[in-house]
Amino acid sequence: xxxxxxxxxxxxxxxxxxxxxxxxxxxxxxxxxxxxxxxxxxxxxxxxxxxxxxxxxxxxxxxxxxxxxxxxxxxxxxxxxxxxxxxxxxxxxxxxxxxxxxxxxxxxxxxxxxxxxxxxxxxxxxxxxxxxxxxxxxxxxxxxxxxxxxxxxxxxxxxxxxxxxxxxxxxxxxxxxxxxxxxxxxxxxxxxxxxxxxxxxxxxxxxxxxxxxxxxx
Numbered sequence: 001x002x003x004x005x006x007x008x009x010x011x012x013x014x015x016x017x018x019x020x021x022x023x024x025x026x027x028x029x030x031x032x033x034x035x036x037x038x039x040x041x042x043x044x045x046x047x048x049x050x051x052x053x054x055x056x057x058x059x060x061x062x063x064x065x066x067x068x069x070x071x072x073x074x075x076x077x078x079x080x081x082x083x084x085x086x087x088x089x090x091x092x093x094x095x096x097x098x099x100x101x102x103x104x105x106x107x108x109x110x111x112x113x114x115x116x117x118x119x120x121x122x123x124x125x126x127x128x129x130x131x132x133x134x135x136x137x138x139x140x141x142x143x144x145x146x147x148x149x150x151x152x153x154x155x156x157x158x159x160x161x162x163x164x165x166x167x168x169x170x171x172x173x174x175x176x177x178x179x180x181x182x183x184x185x186x187x188x189x190x191x192x193x194x195x196x197x198x199x200x201x202x203x204x205x206x207x208x209x210x211x212x213x214x215x216x217x
Contacts, residue, residue: 005058018194
């Protein structure tokens with residue numbers, strides 16, 4: 001399906017751009033870099049899933065197995081990691097690098113438990129819903145100080161929610177394959193979330209620089 005290969009390619013490019021936005025070391029303070037790394041791993045999961053999806057639907061089913069693997073990574077780990085980054089940037093505490101490693105390990109263990117108990121669908125819905133709720137709440141918390149951070153974050157969460165709950169991936173809608181619309185909405189979501197994190201990192205860095213200058217003066 002060439003249309004799906006194209007929509008996956010668009011999702012891959014948008015996720016790569018979001019990854020680029022959060023990976024810039026000069027835009028985040030030393031204390032916020034673990035959160036930037038966590039978000040980076042989250043967006044990287046989307047990049048790889050979409051890349052191998054584009055190869056699968058564009059070149060052939062020899063890419064099906066690796067696409068399935070990274071699709072699971074994106075589904076069960078990417079969004080929770082991005083949501084955790086938003087949470088760390090909104091609360092007075094943050095995770096260290098080892099803390100992020102334990103978070104990733106915990107997500108892996110939870111996925112395996114849900115798989116063995118055949119709770120995959122319920123766990124996916126719960127995990128996705130909780131992640132989007134955290135992103136939306138943390139973004140709204142920034143509304144008074146950083147309007148664009150709040151609007152971009154809420155828009156990103158809304159696009160993901162619509163993609164998952166309204167569009168889905170089976171059948172067609174208005175002459176479009178639902179899976180393609182799903183990919184395009186996720187692409188827009190990742191752009192919004194990446195931009196929101198970019199401006200949030202920058203705002204926090206500038207605030208810390210101003211506080212340091214005040215103390216020095």
